[in-house]
Amino acid sequence: MPTESKTLEENLLYIDALSLALRDEMREDPSVMLMGQDIAGHGGAFKITRDFLEEFGDRRVRNTPIAESGTIGIATGAAILGQRPVIEMQFADFVTCGFNQLVNVAAKMYWRTECSVPLVIRMPGGGGMGAGAFHSQNIESWFLHSPGLKVVAPAFSDDAYRLLRSAIKDPNPVIYFEHKFLYRRERSDLQEMQIPDRIEGEANVRREGHHLTSVSWGWMTHRALEAAEVMEKEGIEIEVIDLPVLSPLDLSGIFKSIEKTEHAAIIHEATRTAGFGAELAARISDEAIWNLDGPIRRITYPDSPSPFHKGLEAARIPSVDVICDGWREVLA
Numbered sequence: 001m002p003t004e005s006k007t008l009e010e011n012l013l014y015i016d017a018l019s020l021a022l023r024d025e026m027r028e029d030p031s032v033m034l035m036g037q038d039i040a041g042h043g044g045a046f047k048i049t050r051d052f053l054e055e056f057g058d059r060r061v062r063n064t065p066i067a068e069s070g071t072i073g074i075a076t077g078a079a080i081l082g083q084r085p086v087i088e089m090q091f092a093d094f095v096t097c098g099f100n101q102l103v104n105v106a107a108k109m110y111w112r113t114e115c116s117v118p119l120v121i122r123m124p125g126g127g128g129m130g131a132g133a134f135h136s137q138n139i140e141s142w143f144l145h146s147p148g149l150k151v152v153a154p155a156f157s158d159d160a161y162r163l164l165r166s167a168i169k170d171p172n173p174v175i176y177f178e179h180k181f182l183y184r185r186e187r188s189d190l191q192e193m194q195i196p197d198r199i200e201g202e203a204n205v206r207r208e209g210h211h212l213t214s215v216s217w218g219w220m221t222h223r224a225l226e227a228a229e230v231m232e233k234e235g236i237e238i239e240v241i242d243l244p245v246l247s248p249l250d251l252s253g254i255f256k257s258i259e260k261t262e263h264a265a266i267i268h269e270a271t272r273t274a275g276f277g278a279e280l281a282a283r284i285s286d287e288a289i290w291n292l293d294g295p296i297r298r299i300t301y302p303d304s305p306s307p308f309h310k311g312l313e314a315a316r317i318p319s320v321d322v323i324c325d326g327w328r329e330v331l332a
Helices: 014-028 052-056 068-080 092-106 109-113 140-144 157-169 219-232 252-261 276-291 310-316 320-331
Strands: 007-013 032-036 061-063 084-088 120-125 150-152 174-179 187-191 202-207 212-216 238-247 264-271 297-301
Touching (some): 014 052, 014 157, 084 157, 092 120, 120 157, 140 150, 140 238, 157 238, 212 252, 252 276, 297 320
Parallel strands (some): 032 061, 032 084, 084 120, 212 238
16 A cells, blocks of 8 residues: 655745755755855845754855855855855845856856856745835746756745755756745645655646646746636636746646647746747747647736836736636637
C-alpha cells in the first residue's frame, strides 16, 4: 500500500513558506548565506528573515549597502569559492542597478570558466498594492532572454517552499520571483516531500477542463482559477495550467492539454509587448498549431508603468472579468 504523505504545516502562508525554506536550508547546509538590505536585525522589508541573525550570526546573515551591482558581484565571487549566497532584492525592480553583474557575469560564468555559480536572487515583485512604478513591475522576461539563468515564479506556498530549497541547491544562478500580493494571502498545506537538488521545468494542471487551455504563473494563476469558476456556470470548462518554473520550460504539459481543448490563452501580469506570453504563443504556434481551433489569446497588463492609484492599477491588472471576456472571444 502507498504510504500517506505527512502534513508538515497546515495553511502555511506564502511568506512563511519562504522563511521556512531559507531556515531549513541554512540549518542543513552551512555554506548557505543571506545577503540584502536590512535583512539582519530588521528582517528585510517584508520580515522574511526576522530572527535569522540571532540563530545564524552575522557571517551568514549579512546586511549590504544600497549597491546592487556590488552585492551581486560579491555574491557571484562567493558562489564560485564554495558558498551558496541568497540575495534578497528589496524590490525586484531594483535589480536593474546590478544588471551587468547578473546577466553578463553570473549567467555566463560557467560557459567562460566552467565554474558553477550556485546563486539565488529573491525578487519580490508584482502589483496589487498601489506601490507605483518603481516597486510593482513583473520583469521575468528580462531574465528569460538571458541564457544561463533559471527563472522561478511560484503561485502556491508549497511550491514556494520546495522550489526555493531546490534553487539554493542548484549549481546554477536562479532568479526567484515572489509575488508581494500573495505574501499574506495565499495559504497551502505543506506536505512531506523530497527536495530535488536542481530546478527542472514544470507545467502543473491546477484545474482540469476540456474547452480551453489557460497558461499562467504567479498571482495570475489564482485569477485564472477564480475566472474558471465563473465560466463553469456558463457550461465552459477551463483547464488551468500553472508554470511555477519558467526556465527551464516544460512545454509537454501545455501541448498535451491543447490536444484536448484545441484552444489556448496565456495570462500574465507583465506588460504585453515582448512579455513571456509572446514566446509561449510562438512556441505553441510552432509545435502545436494543427491542434488549435482558434487564435491564441494573450491577456496581459497594458504597455504602461504602474500607477500609485490603486483603482488605476487595478484597471490594468487582468481581472476575472477581463480574463473571462478574453476566453469567451477565443471560444467564439
